[in-house]
Amino acid sequence: MSDAVNHPKHYTSHPSGIECIDVVEHFGFNLGNVIKYLWRAEEKGAPIEDLRKAAWYLNREIEKRGKA
DSSP, X not given: OXXXXXXXXXXXXXXXXXXXXXHHTXXXXXXXXXXXXXXXXXXXXXXHHHHHHHHHHHHHHHHHHHHO
C-alpha cells in the first residue's frame, strides 16, 4: 500500500523490495541523496531531473572532500 508521506510509491517500488531509506541512512547526507535520486529516477516521470539532482549532490560531496 502506498502512503504519500510514510511510504511513497517511488520509494517502495524497487524490484529488490528494499525501501530506499533502509539503504541511504547508512551514508552521509550528500551521498544518501545521490543514492535516493538514482534510486527513484525512473519512478517519477522525470529521470533527467533526478539524475541532475544526483550529480549536484555528488559534485557537492566531491567539493567538500577536496577542501579537507
